[in-house]
Amino acid sequence: MKPIYDILQRELGAAKVLRDEARLETYARDESGLGPYPPEAAVLADSVEEIQLVLRLADEHDVVVVPRGLGTGMTGGALPIHGGIVLSTERMQKIKEISREDLVAVVEPGVITGVLQDAVEAEGLFYPPDPASLAMCSLGGNVAENAGGPRAFKYGVTREYLIGMECVLMGGTRLRPGRRTSKGVTGYDVVGLFCGSEGTFGVTSEITFKLLPKPQGVALLLAVFADPVRAGEAVSAIIRQGYRPRALEFMDRVSIEHVRPKATYPIPEGAGAVVICELDGDADVLDGAVERCAQACDALGAVEVIIAADEAQRRKLWETRRITSPSLRHAHRYKVSEDICVPRSAIAEMLRRVDTIGAQTDLLMATFGHAGDGNLHVNVLTDEDHHDARVAARIQDALGMLFKDTLALRGTLSGEHGIGIAKKKYMPWEQAPELIDLQKKLKRTLDPKNLLNPGKIFPE
Ligand SMILES: Cc1cc2nc3c(=O)[nH]c(=O)nc-3n(C[C@H](O)[C@H](O)[C@H](O)COP(=O)(O)OP(=O)(O)OC[C@H]3O[C@@H](n4cnc5c(N)ncnc54)[C@H](O)[C@@H]3O)c2cc1C
Numbered sequence: 001m002k003p004i005y006d007i008l009q010r011e012l013g014a015a016k017v018l019r020d021e022a023r024l025e026t027y028a029r030d031e032s033g034l035g036p037y038p039p040e041a042a043v044l045a046d047s048v049e050e051i052q053l054v055l056r057l058a059d060e061h062d063v064v065v066v067p068r069g070l071g072t073g074m075t076g077g078a079l080p081i082h083g084g085i086v087l088s089t090e091r092m093q094k095i096k097e098i099s100r101e102d103l104v105a106v107v108e109p110g111v112i113t114g115v116l117q118d119a120v121e122a123e124g125l126f127y128p129p130d131p132a133s134l135a136m137c138s139l140g141g142n143v144a145e146n147a148g149g150p151r152a153f154k155y156g157v158t159r160e161y162l163i164g165m166e167c168v169l170m171g172g173t174r175l176r177p178g179r180r181t182s183k184g185v186t187g188y189d190v191v192g193l194f195c196g197s198e199g200t201f202g203v204t205s206e207i208t209f210k211l212l213p214k215p216q217g218v219a220l221l222l223a224v225f226a227d228p229v230r231a232g233e234a235v236s237a238i239i240r241q242g243y244r245p246r247a248l249e250f251m252d253r254v255s256i257e258h259v260r261p262k263a264t265y266p267i268p269e270g271a272g273a274v275v276i277c278e279l280d281g282d283a284d285v286l287d288g289a290v291e292r293c294a295q296a297c298d299a300l301g302a303v304e305v306i307i308a309a310d311e312a313q314r315r316k317l318w319e320t321r322r323i324t325s326p327s328l329r330h331a332h333r334y335k336v337s338e339d340i341c342v343p344r345s346a347i348a349e350m351l352r353r354v355d356t357i358g359a360q361t362d363l364l365m366a367t368f369g370h371a372g373d374g375n376l377h378v379n380v381l382t383d384e385d386h387h388d389a390r391v392a393a394r395i396q397d398a399l400g401m402l403f404k405d406t407l408a409l410r411g412t413l414s415g416e417h418g419i420g421i422a423k424k425k426y427m428p429w430e431q432a433p434e435l436i437d438l439q440k441k442l443k444r445t446l447d448p449k450n451l452l453n454p455g456k457i458f459p460e
Pocket of ligand 1: 076130139198203213
């Protein structure tokens, strides 16, 4: 074992430097299902000084470090594929400040996203980014992945709220890029550069977010269509009403059939697609707005349109959408969840192509997601043994076809989950060699020895 681990245990205490196999098991996996990739040690940092110490020693001893939040990443970004140290910020859970006057929150990176949302809402404020994993993912992970969620359609993704941060570079240098003011254009947008860098540029130790006033009211409608094409038209018709829903979600027939047994809302038989539209804003205009969106769905032949009568029903109807991913996972032996994004005008064509891919590869495909911004979660499902070479090849074929079709429709490989190790081999399909080269140069500037989270995003 390298001497760095003894030094770290001496400096930080054995409770913060895990080395035994059983405890390292957690840090060998994330929600991508890839791996396991056990690290040599996991360090549970409590402060920026401890992060600095780890990154300084790792640089001196040429040891790889992989930052980690709460391990809900879907693309393997937190997996130590080259061993070394997993540096976890899971214990850094302080909300340092919520300012109603300045509309900012300052947090440590390990704060759970939903915890910040509840805390700011208790102050009459609003932090919109709402990844479906918000009860179990960290804000440090959200910044690293530039996480989004259903509300991104109206409010944008994590980047829109990230205004300042503290981070530590490999070697231990501490930086504080960004600001605390609502505007500011001093120097390059270094915060923007770090956001979405998947833990390859630095380790985030503090985050400053911009907040909004909490919307006065929220209204939701759920519409069921027999024909998915009509559901797609309903999405466009709702947008044409002139409203900007805060969420505009879609579920296909396969997703619906998986959700049906557990859904608190009795989905009518023969449902081919579900559209959920959530609006927020001034209470006095909301009723009329949601009513007009419901009429647009009716006009397109919806089988059923329900407007939530109260907060309890709103939560119940949302539940139908929230349980989609777990329902698919529990029903099948293996699930790969992709998060392609296509221009909204290409959604119907993309759904048609997904059906074709399923038929050609003999795999079950379920698609749901954020119809408002074209971000579709395409799930490849099988009950066969995915370790079997022939099954694995069919899954790879399906993914290859999916990404080719996505790019052909002028879409992008990832709307919110990032690239990690799961999609790095497809990067040259989307980005030109010059662009990949520029990004690799940036990485080398910040981490010349390639010790911070190596082997991610780009093919090695
Ligand atoms: C059921 C489910 C639903 C999901 N829904 C969504 C969704 O709607 N939208 C969405 O965007 N994502 C979603 N995700 C994916 C995932 O939750 C997000 O990517 C989230 O941002 C990861 O946060 P984490 O704390 O778990 O990070 P981890 O998985 O621990 O790490 C993710 C990446 O962030 C880096 N990282 C973590 N902490 C730091 C830090 N302090 N400094 C530097 N780098 C760091 C890691 O190196 C890694 O590259 C979902 C996941 C699951 C399991």
